[in-house]
Amino acid sequence: MSDAPQPEAPPQLFSQAFAADPYPAYAWLRTHAPVRWTRLPSGVEAWLVTRYADAKQALADPRLSKNPAHHAEPAGAEGRTGIPGERKAELMTHLLNIDPPDHTRLRRLVSKAFTPRRVAAFTPRVQELADRLIDGFAGRGSADLIHEFAFPLPIYAICDMLGVPAEDQDDFRDWAGMMIRHGGGPRGGVARSVKKMRGYLTELIHRKRSDLGDDLISGLIRASDHGEHLTENEAAAMCFVLLFAGFETTVNLIGNGTYALLTHPEQRRALAGSLARGERALLETGVEELLRFDGPVELATWRFATRPVELGGQRIAEGEPVLVVLAAADRDPERFARPDALDLSRRDNQHLGYGHGIHYCLGAPLARLEGQTALATLLRRLPDLGLAADPADLRWRGGLIMRGLRELPVAFTPAG
Ligand code: HEM
Numbered sequence: 001m002s003d004a005p006q007p008e009a010p011p012q013l014f015s016q017a018f019a020a021d022p023y024p025a026y027a028w029l030r031t032h033a034p035v036r037w038t039r040l041p042s043g044v045e046a047w048l049v050t051r052y053a054d055a056k057q058a059l060a061d062p063r064l065s066k067n068p069a070h071h072a073e074p075a076g077a078e079g080r081t082g083i084p085g086e087r088k089a090e091l092m093t094h095l096l097n098i099d100p101p102d103h104t105r106l107r108r109l110v111s112k113a114f115t116p117r118r119v120a121a122f123t124p125r126v127q128e129l130a131d132r133l134i135d136g137f138a139g140r141g142s143a144d145l146i147h148e149f150a151f152p153l154p155i156y157a158i159c160d161m162l163g164v165p166a167e168d169q170d171d172f173r174d175w176a177g178m179m180i181r182h183g184g185g186p187r188g189g190v191a192r193s194v195k196k197m198r199g200y201l202t203e204l205i206h207r208k209r210s211d212l213g214d215d216l217i218s219g220l221i222r223a224s225d226h227g228e229h230l231t232e233n234e235a236a237a238m239c240f241v242l243l244f245a246g247f248e249t250t251v252n253l254i255g256n257g258t259y260a261l262l263t264h265p266e267q268r269r270a271l272a273g274s275l276a277r278g279e280r281a282l283l284e285t286g287v288e289e290l291l292r293f294d295g296p297v298e299l300a301t302w303r304f305a306t307r308p309v310e311l312g313g314q315r316i317a318e319g320e321p322v323l324v325v326l327a328a329a330d331r332d333p334e335r336f337a338r339p340d341a342l343d344l345s346r347r348d349n350q351h352l353g354y355g356h357g358i359h360y361c362l363g364a365p366l367a368r369l370e371g372q373t374a375l376a377t378l379l380r381r382l383p384d385l386g387l388a389a390d391p392a393d394l395r396w397r398g399g400l401i402m403r404g405l406r407e408l409p410v411a412f413t414p415a416g
Contacts, residue, residue: 006031014041019398022298023340026050026328035312040400044073046302046321047314052336052352054312055329059300060357063307064322065099070304072319093233094241096301096359103358109230110238110362113219119365122161126369129156130377138381141414142388144407146255149374151177154250157370158243163215164204171200172243180248197243201236216242246363252296252404253367254374257287259394259408260294261375262387264342271344272379280372286344287371292330292351293342298403300324300355326352327403382412 010032011025012018018025029036029050038048049058058064095106133152137143155176159169175193205217212218220235230238261268267286274282302321309316316322330351331339337348354361361367378385388411395406 019396035314046323049324050328052329052332055324064303065306094237109223112223126373138415142411146408150251150254163217249296253371256294257290289346291353295353298327385412
């Protein structure tokens with residue numbers, strides 16, 4: 001049994017209280033309705049999958065397609081179901097919306113450019129970014145860690161990696177801010193930001209074609225597989241998915257992770273102590289545990305049954321959407337000992353925070369680098385960092401896919 005107290009009655013999902021702490025509701029679902037047909041705030045209905053074993057099976061099941069064209073309820077011109085990707089925008093033909101063989105081809109091409117070696121070479125740059133951002137508020141004694149640290153770090157990191165010139169990176173910061181604040185809905189400001197980003201990326205890719213460098217966009221242009229290259233549209237969609245899949249997720253890894261450390265002082269002390277001794281093992285297992293314990297991706301992105309599928313005793317009909325609740329699966333007591341406890345030294349920790357199967361997070365090595373660098377640098381530079389708000393007053397974003405704080409006020413002794 002999970003330690004999280006379970007509500008007696010079916011919980012109210014997607015309320016404000018749920019956004020602050022969805023885990024008791026997930027415990028109820030895992031026990032009473034592990035695969036449950038649910039109406040989402042947008043009005044779309046989908047199967048929610050909450051047990052670890054079912055979640056893992058669903059993520060790897062080839063009958064569950066990523067292509068929104070398989071959704072039984074056809075979208076109107078505006079994508080009235082609100083399912084991202086149903087709008088036929090060019091940028092939406094990306095890894096998270098396609099199936100093999102197209103997915104296999106594109107993923108193979110991007111993997112040639114976005115290599116673990118490229119990520120490892122980026123380590124000093126991420127360290128420099130983390131230090132520069134902390135320099136910006138260290139003398140003040142207080143900060144909002146979301147706006148001043150967790151938010152800018154990943155956007156500058158991915159811009160640098162892609163090869164977006166420094167003078168254009170603040171535009172990206174604004175567009176990304178707009179997308180995060182308004183949760184990706186099809187409303188005006190977001191649509192305008194996406195449009196601007198698309199225009200900019202298309203132009204940048206075009207320019208780089210004749211002036212290749214050693215950045216990731218140049219790597220994407222160069223990458224070839226059996227003589228095949230990415231088209232310009234495919235390259236733009238690839239940059240877009242790298243930006244949006246790698247941005248808010250990492251903001252929330254840093255934000256949720258710091259919050260968990262600040263509210264678990266013994267764990268935080270153990271981590272600070274091990275870093276002071278020059279060890280990295282607890283940092284490495286710790287960031288994985290923070291992903292399991294309160295990961296940024298609450299639900300994996302949409303899947304649609306192309307054939308009837310039996311899952312957790314339910315029959316999912318062709319065309320029905322399936323949402324795998326990673327946050328619920330990662331607290332499943334059938335899989336994890338003491339699932340509601342934060343244990344940074346946890347070793348048996350095959351969490352689903354990065355997904356599973358062919359869509360497993362492409363950016364996991366970069367996310368790990370950013371998460372580890374951000375948390376270690378905060379603990380080292382601001383040793384008495386503390387929460388400057390009552391946890392009950394913190395506001396969580398109630399988005400469907402992502403889980404994260406709107407702000408994280410902290411206080412510390414100003415550095416001289
Ligand atoms: C896919 C989580 C950071 C790029 C995914 C998926 C998850 C995930 C759960 C699978 C979604 C599904 O199956 O529906 C995370 C988390 C991150 C993170 C928790 C940070 C802590 C990043 C970064 C990048 C990135 C930094 C790139 C710069 C991608 C891409 C995919 C993906 C391109 C699609 C892969 C495919 O469909 O083949 N991520 N991600 N992610 N992620 Fe991440």
